[in-house]
Amino acid sequence: MAKQLTSRKEDYSKWYNELVIKADLAEHSAVRGCMVIKPYGFAIWEKMKAQLDKRFKATGHQNAAFPLLIPKSFFAKEAKHVEGFALESAVVTHYRLKNQGDGNIVVDPDAKLEEELIIRPTSETIIWNTYKNWIQSYRDLPILINQWANVMRWEMRTRLFLRTAEFFWQEGHTAHATKEEAMEEAKLMQKEYADFMEGYIAVPVIRGTKSESERFAGAEETFTCEGLMQDGKALQMGTSHFLGQNFAKAFDVKFQTKEGTLEHVWATSWGVSTRMMGALVMAHSDDEGLILPPKLAPIHVGMVPIYKNEEQLNQIREKFQHIGAQLSNANITFKIDDDDAKRPGFKFAEFELKGIPVRLGLGPRDMENGTIEVARRDTKEKSSQPIENIATHIEGLLKEIQTSIYKKADDFRKANTTTVSSYDELKEVVDQGGFAVANWDGSTETEDKVKEETKATIRCIPNEGGEADGDCLVSGKAGKHKVLYAKAY
């Protein structure tokens, strides 16, 4: 069979690309840098969405939808924002095509737009332009809105899920009367993200604050969730920004306080994207294929009948359906693969490639003994279990798998997080992959120097343990924070 994946050890990057395609998560489209998310991949994304959406609503947010296109002039209003996105903006300049007559369709030069429109790379500007009309008084605040949308950033180098020109995400945009409240909101969303990533994607994340140079364009503070992938590179999985009054000032959004004064509104924005799909793949999977945490797996249990003739198949299928009914009662999803054109070994491999957490094998031998073969994807362990109450066994097993996957990722992260005591050691650690924890003098110069010499960046100042306890390893100056350095995606 030609389905063998390149191993992680041989070429991690190739392994990732092949796995995303072979496991049917996504594929390249005809458009540069834009992917097609296939049904299996989208089903996982939908599970992520459902859980996040629930959390957003539980914390008081509502969904809304804003336009895909943003007038160019809006970007000019916030200086840092435009600087951050100018180089990757897709621009709409015309609104009509015309047939030249010889079958060639051309852009109609007479249909040039008065003002060009930018395909949103993020929606702060159009949203703040809208909020201006919604906010007059302190009674109109806070505004807590989220939108599920696609955005476009014309990236130079793209990779499926990790960095695509078009990607799907959610972006929360909130408006508050006080700085404290906005800050609270930004931190709350970081916590919601981190809890989701750890509890569902089963990837432990470092919660921290970005250094100035890594901050979102237009933010005063960026809170991040940093994950560590199997190749030792860090991945920014989600960010939440305290925007201060920058956008309120840029779009002149003021409100009247209880005391009658006029003040600018305080803002936050926060987002997670389909990039989390990349994290899911890179954090857990192995050379046989995906390993999905049960909480996000579209199919929990794959069932493979083993038979010699139709009579046996019918008996086994009936048994599977019976088990399936019990699983459904426990909200466990399953698939019976009774495709006669494929043999059992093929189906085993296929379920492994797709990362289905539990596989059941049932044949004449089991039928006689009243047992069933249960295989778990993450550890590849197989055991023979009594067929009675198998649903209960599986329910427990799925929980165990969820915990076990997280623990494995957490152990990996711990094993690859090193507190370093010299610049040489820092270089060594980031070079072999992983987080290097070190004191930093707080200067951009130091950060730039490390980046140039090691290709590692400051991933964040961690929320816990971010206090300096010594001098900066690079400059020798007094340490301002204790930070995590790593090479990143």
Added chain:
RNA sequence: CGGGAUGUAGCUCAGUUCGGUUAGAGUACACGUCUGGGGGGCGUGGGGUCGGAAGUUCAAAUCUUCUCAUCCCGACCA
């Protein structure tokens, strides 16, 4: 955007240097058959105009130019 590589059947690739009958293989697919506890065996069959466009030529997958896309390195990256 700079450097390098690639693009031929659904997929993986040979053929391109030195243009020359109806463009090949493996795999996948369809049908038949024997099978069936880790990616099956045998047989038959369908499928591509060689990423796209223009050019050179009696003749182009093969040469030239342009263009699109993907991968790797670099720069960039909320």
